[in-house]
Amino acid sequence: MNDQSTLLAALTDPTRRAMLDLLRGGERSVGELARDLPVSRPAVSQHLRLLKDAGLVAERRAGTRHFFRIDPAGLGALRAYLDGLWTDALAAFARQVESRGEDGHD
Amino acid sequence: MNDQSTLLAALTDPTRRAMLDLLRGGERSVGELARDLPVSRPAVSQHLRLLKDAGLVAERRAGTRHFFRIDPAGLGALRAYLDGLWTDALAAFARQVESRGEDGHD
DNA sequence: ATTATCAGTAAGTGATAGCTTACGGTTAGC
DNA sequence: GCTAACCGTAAGCTATCACTTACTGATAAT
Secondary structure, three states: OOHHHHHHHHHHOHHHHHHHHHHHHOOEEHHHHHHOOOOOHHHHHHHHHHHHHOOOEEEEEEOOEEEEEEOHHHHHHHHHHHHHHHHHHHHHHHHHHHOOOOOOOO | OOHHHHHHHHHHOHHHHHHHHHHHHOOEEHHHHHHOOOOOHHHHHHHHHHHHHOOOEEEEEEOOEEEEEEOHHHHHHHHHHHHHHHHHHHHHHHHHHHOOOOOOOO
């Protein structure tokens, strides 16, 4: 019920979304990501930790390289939340249209 | 391409998500929202402006009352973004599984 | 017309988040 | 063993954001 906070906070930052966009094509190492981003490598590491904690990326280590890739599972939870909100909003709208003229409000 | 920033930023704040949850049942006035939230009424007004700018809520004015309700359209854009990310991630994963052993990286 | 209610705006404050530089740790190669 | 490359962590700084109080505007009612 409170995990959306982590997911949404993770997706809100522009740099992190840029990182996810870079990972659309497949996994990348930390250095590779930093090379294509306007921030320092430590900053990328911090963002990756956040994304990993949020369940949005997965890690694979090979030697000294740490490869990251998008984890589709994390996005599922977010879609479920938005779907629920969407459904409820439509239901509320239908209910209101249906009761045009009635005045039961406080 | 940059509208997700507004949408995600709007959804990230816990107070704004609480407001949206209150609006799940249907439209509410500003004062009604403030009464059920742990923040002041001006704070609610500020949040509503943000949500409205993001396209997540719609407004209806009746006398001095300003009623707000969830606008399903805004959520659609966000779902589309997540879907694209999801699809690409799955495709990238499939591509990588398929090329086990090959080494075409930079 | 005056008063009261409802709501948006402005200004100021405190906390949070992202960035940087500096450092420590681990693996690969000579 | 020593050096180099790759990466994570720590500390500090700055900017942004959410909140408050005070004020102004607009509608309703007496």
